[in-house]
Amino acid sequence: MAGEFDLIDRIRARVLARADVALGIGDDAALLQPPLGRQLVVAMDTLNSGVHFPPATAPADIGWKALAVNLSDLAAMGALPAWCTLSLSMPEPDPVWVDAFLDGFDALARAHDVALVGGDTTRGPLSVCVTAFGLVAPGAALRRNGAQAGDDIWISGTPGDAAAALAQWSDGGTRDPVLRARLDRPTPRVELGLALAGHAHAAIDVSDGLLADLGHVCRASGVGAMLDIDAVPVSAALRNAVDDVHARRALQASGGDDYELCFTAPVSARDAIVAAGAASATPVARIGRMIEGAGIAVSTGEGAPWSPARAGWDHFAG
Amino acid sequence: MAGEFDLIDRIRARVLARADVALGIGDDAALLQPPLGRQLVVAMDTLNSGVHFPPATAPADIGWKALAVNLSDLAAMGALPAWCTLSLSMPEPDPVWVDAFLDGFDALARAHDVALVGGDTTRGPLSVCVTAFGLVAPGAALRRNGAQAGDDIWISGTPGDAAAALAQWSDGGTRDPVLRARLDRPTPRVELGLALAGHAHAAIDVSDGLLADLGHVCRASGVGAMLDIDAVPVSAALRNAVDDVHARRALQASGGDDYELCFTAPVSARDAIVAAGAASATPVARIGRMIEGAGIAVSTGEGAPWSPARAGWDHFAG
Numbered sequence: 001m002a003g004e005f006d007l008i009d010r011i012r013a014r015v016l017a018r019a020d021v022a023l024g025i026g027d028d029a030a031l032l033q034p035p036l037g038r039q040l041v042v043a044m045d046t047l048n049s050g051v052h053f054p055p056a057t058a059p060a061d062i063g064w065k066a067l068a069v070n071l072s073d074l075a076a077m078g079a080l081p082a083w084c085t086l087s088l089s090m091p092e093p094d095p096v097w098v099d100a101f102l103d104g105f106d107a108l109a110r111a112h113d114v115a116l117v118g119g120d121t122t123r124g125p126l127s128v129c130v131t132a133f134g135l136v137a138p139g140a141a142l143r144r145n146g147a148q149a150g151d152d153i154w155i156s157g158t159p160g161d162a163a164a165a166l167a168q169w170s171d172g173g174t175r176d177p178v179l180r181a182r183l184d185r186p187t188p189r190v191e192l193g194l195a196l197a198g199h200a201h202a203a204i205d206v207s208d209g210l211l212a213d214l215g216h217v218c219r220a221s222g223v224g225a226m227l228d229i230d231a232v233p234v235s236a237a238l239r240n241a242v243d244d245v246h247a248r249r250a251l252q253a254s255g256g257d258d259y260e261l262c263f264t265a266p267v268s269a270r271d272a273i274v275a276a277g278a279a280s281a282t283p284v285a286r287i288g289r290m291i292e293g294a295g296i297a298v299s300t301g302e303g304a305p306w307s308p309a310r311a312g313w314d315h316f317a318g
Numbered sequence: 319m320a321g322e323f324d325l326i327d328r329i330r331a332r333v334l335a336r337a338d339v340a341l342g343i344g345d346d347a348a349l350l351q352p353p354l355g356r357q358l359v360v361a362m363d364t365l366n367s368g369v370h371f372p373p374a375t376a377p378a379d380i381g382w383k384a385l386a387v388n389l390s391d392l393a394a395m396g397a398l399p400a401w402c403t404l405s406l407s408m409p410e411p412d413p414v415w416v417d418a419f420l421d422g423f424d425a426l427a428r429a430h431d432v433a434l435v436g437g438d439t440t441r442g443p444l445s446v447c448v449t450a451f452g453l454v455a456p457g458a459a460l461r462r463n464g465a466q467a468g469d470d471i472w473i474s475g476t477p478g479d480a481a482a483a484l485a486q487w488s489d490g491g492t493r494d495p496v497l498r499a500r501l502d503r504p505t506p507r508v509e510l511g512l513a514l515a516g517h518a519h520a521a522i523d524v525s526d527g528l529l530a531d532l533g534h535v536c537r538a539s540g541v542g543a544m545l546d547i548d549a550v551p552v553s554a555a556l557r558n559a560v561d562d563v564h565a566r567r568a569l570q571a572s573g574g575d576d577y578e579l580c581f582t583a584p585v586s587a588r589d590a591i592v593a594a595g596a597a598s599a600t601p602v603a604r605i606g607r608m609i610e611g612a613g614i615a616v617s618t619g620e621g622a623p624w625s626p627a628r629a630g631w632d633h634f635a636g
Contacts, residue, residue, distance in 0.1 A: 022357055026538070027462050028394040028523055029361035029452070034352045039340055042435065043347035044403040044449060048442030076346040085362040087447050117360065124366030129405050129447040131362060134347070144345050205346055220344070 007093050007121045011086070014102050018115040021083065030117035032083055034135070041134035041141065043073035049126035053184075054169060059097050061184035062128060063104030068186045069207065070132035071112060072259040075193035076205040078142040079134030081112045089124035101128075104185075112190055142196060142203035142263065147221035151201055151264035153288035154273060156189050158235035159210050163255020164242055178237040186259035192284070195276035196263060203263035209254040211296055211308065214262055224293035229253055230301030231287040253298065253308045264290050325411050325439045329404070332420050336433040339401065348435035350401060352453070359452035359459065361391035367444035371502075372487055377415050379502035380446060381422030386504045387525065388450035389430060390577040393511035394523040396460040397452030399430045407442035419446075422503075430508055460514060460521035460581065465539035469519055469582035471606040472591060474507050476553035477528050481573020482560060496555040504577035509598035514581060517590045521581035527572040529614055529626065532580055542611035547571055548619030549605040571616065571626045582608050 012025045023031035034040055047066050049055050057065075067084065074081050086105070090097065098121075109116060114132070161182035168175050169183075189205070196203060202221055204213045210232070218225050232252045242248045265273050270286075277284035291297075300306050330343040341349035352358055365384050367373050375383075385402065392399050404423070408415065416439075427434060432450070479500035486493050487501075507523070514521060520539055522531045528550070536543050550570045560566045583591050588604075595602035609615075616624050 022456075023459070023461065028391040028521075029359045029397065029450075031395070031454070031459055032358040032360060033456070034358055036354070040350040040352055040358070041347045042350060042401075042403060042449075042451075044405050044437045044447075046405040046407060046438060046440055046442070046445075046447060048407055048440060048445075051441050073346040077349070079347065083360075085360060085449060087362050087364040089364060089366055089445065119362045120364060122364055122366060123369050124364070124445060125443040127364075127366075127407065127442060127445055129362075129364060131360075131403060131449040132347075133360075136349070138340075138351070141341070141349055143341065203346075 007095065007098055010095060010098055011102065011116070014106050016110055016113065016115045021115050021117055024115065024117045032117065037137070038135040039138050039141065041074055041077050041079035041136050042131065043070045044129065044131040045069045045073065046127060046129040057184065059100035060104035063101035064108050064185050066128040066130050067105050067108045068188050069259060070130045071188035071190055072186065072205040072207070074132055074134035075188050075190045076142060076203045076261055077134065077136060078140060078193045078197045078203065079136040080194060081114045081132060081134045081190060083115050083117045083133040085131045086116055086119040087129040088121045089127040091123065091126065140197050142193065142200055144202055144204050144217050144220035147202035147217050147223055147264040147290050149223050149290050149292045151266055151290040152270065152286050153214065153225060153227065153290060154263050154265060154284050155210070155232060155260055155287050156192055156282050156284050157258065157260040158233045158238065159206060159258045159260050160238050160248065160252035160255050161235050162186065162257035163251045164238050166257065168241065176237050176241050179241060183257060186257065188259060189261045189282055191280035192261055192276065192282040195280045199269045199272045199276060200263040200265045203261055206258045206260045206262050207256055209256045210262060211253050214296055217264065218294060218296060224291045225288055225296045226291055227288040227296055227298045228301060229298050229306055231285060233283065233285045249306065250308045321411055324413065325416055328413060328416055329420065329434070332424050334428055334431065334433045339433050339435055342433065342435045350435065356453040357456050357459065359392055359395050359397035359454050360449065361388045362447065362449040363387045363391065364445060364447040375502065377418035378422035381419040382426050382503050384446040384448050385423050385426045386506050387577060388448045389506035389508055390504065390523040390525070392450055392452035393506050393508045394460060394521050394579055395452065395454060396458060396511045396515045396521065397454040398512060399432045399450060399452045399508060401433050401435045401451040403449045404434055404437040405447040406439045407445040409441065409444065458515050460511065460518055462520055462522050462535050462538035465520035465535050465541055465582040465608050467541050467608050467610045469584055469608040470588065470604050471532065471543060471545065471608060472581050472583060472602050473528070473550060473578055473605050474510055474600050474602050475576065475578040476551045476556065477524060477576045477578055478556050478566065478570035478573050479553050480504065480575035481569045482556050484575065486559065494555050494559055497559060501575060504575065506577060507579045507600055510579055510594065510600040513594035513598045517587045517594060518581040518583045521579055524576045524578045524580050525574055527574045528580060529571050532614055535582065536612060536614060542609045543606055543614045544609055545606040545614055545616045546619060547616050547624055549603060551601065551603045567624065568626045
């Protein structure tokens with residue numbers, strides 16, 4: 001049976017090289033050379049089996065997603081990803097599983113030129129913890145606390161897809177492969193985050209649900225929001241999977257795991273935001289307005305008030 | 319019941335401030351300002367309940383140890399600790415447990431001026447993952463691959479204590495509080511690591527066992543080692559707890575979890591190493607010599623060959 005050091009060798013053999021990695025996997029710690037004139041951006045997220053992904057999830061998808069959720073955090077800061085570390089706990093050292101996991105992890109790492117520089121492998125219930133490191137010019141990071149009353153609210157992509165896939169899976173019903181890919185292989189909006197620098201006032205990635213995450217922006221910025229739930233783009237797959245408009249709105253408002261960017265920008269930046277979306281090949285849509293006050297008022301396209309059954313996803317309540 | 323965001327608020331309230339933290343806990347990612355002319359040193363280690371600590375371990379001790387094992391990795395690189403991130407998985411959000419955990423974590427963080435800048439809390443089997451960040455002058459890091467034939471082998475402290483405590487705990491026998499503290503509250507040898515810069519050729523922290531970790535140095539450096547097991551300092555507590563000299567040697571040679579530094583240095587540096595130990599108030603002892611070849615030959619003080627039942631600790635075999 002493989003041991004810890006065999007697994008580390010397997011992981012090391014797959015790692016991307018970067019000139020700014022002075023020492024990667026294999027010592028007590030990694031040595032990195034941050035570039036001059038950049039701030040370091042650090043995100044850390046853990047995925048636990050049965051909590052953040054169904055136990056039957058393919059290992060390659062777990063690998064992709066573990067890195068994706070962290071790159072999504074860097075994207076929400078407008079940072080350029082550079083390095084990551086990985087801590088992998090598994091019940092038994094399973095080289096076949098690890099190779100498959102690395103297929104997904106590595107595909108996304110290469111797409112964003114991210115070098116895996118360290119971490120550990122150990123025994124325990126299946127759990128994947130990643131720390132991701134990005135770089136940003138001082139003062140250029142997109143934060144949660146910069147939203148201003150009058151700002152447009154924008155969203156990338158088509159929220160609700162991942163939650164619909166999870167609901168299908170839980171119900172044992174139809175498993176739409178397009179929705180399923182949105183759950184298992186979320187696209188971190190790295191290029192969009194970079195393109196928003198200098199235009200957006202605030203940004204967050206939608207991991208807990210649109211209302212929950214927009215609520216974080218509201219609280220951090222000391223403002224409120226008016227959200228037109230029917231302005232949130234609906235994918236064809238979601239429209240096809242969920243007939244009932246109320247149920248669909250609920251998935252879009254409160255469903256987690258989409259990893260789209262929700263951001264605010266002044267009205268004067270509308271053209272720039274559209275251009276940023278085009279430049280990053282990322283669909284963006286205006287879905288509301290930040291207002292004086294607190295909390296989020298949600299309306300339908302006809303202006304009627306609308307509220308979901310629950311606001312979002314608490315990692316302990318789910 | 320407390321939720322994720324309550325826990326994060328509890329954690330944030332306890333965090334040390336540092337001028338080089340541009341943005342700490344509370345956004346999608348942290349923003350750090352690395353100093354000019356320094357390399358970044360990154361270590362990441364996870365502790366899983368029942369694997370890395372007995373489930374009955376006090377939460378404050380878990381908090382201390384989760385940070386200590388990572389600071390120990392920084393120490394083994396000769397790095398100055400600066401920041402860390404924490405991912406905490408627990409079955410239910412328990413604010414009393416978290417406060418106790420933070421008592422231990424925070425005590426060690428303050429002792430080393432380490433700021434907790436981010437991470438996450440989530441539901442899952444009890445598990446603590448920490449990423450620690452340190453700083454080192456370019457080229458000054460202590461690596462595993464610098465040992466040379468002819469170097470002295472040195473060890474800090476009194477290895478074997480933690481393994482003896484774990485054995486006592488497993489057997490339900492006498493629980494010596496001195497040994498137990500060495501298991502639950504290991505001392506990362508940060509000051510020693512810093513003082514060794516420019517003097518030691520190679521260093522590693524003893525987490526898996528002296529023979530296993532010295533073996534890593536041998537392989538990385540392409541040399542062998544002769545170790546005098548009876549030159550390894552024995553604590554009074556260990557001598558008192560374990561009568562049999564063979565059993566005691568086995569604990570010292572193969573017991574994990576001591577987090578002492580094992581390092582090599584040229585004979586010409588003996589005075590400097592002794593001075594480094596004194597300056598950092600850390601006991602150091604010469605325990606052998608690096609040699610041409612490969613592998614580790616272990617002898618007793620009388621020069622007789624000696625070998626333990628097992629070389630060390632594999633995180634999957636334990």
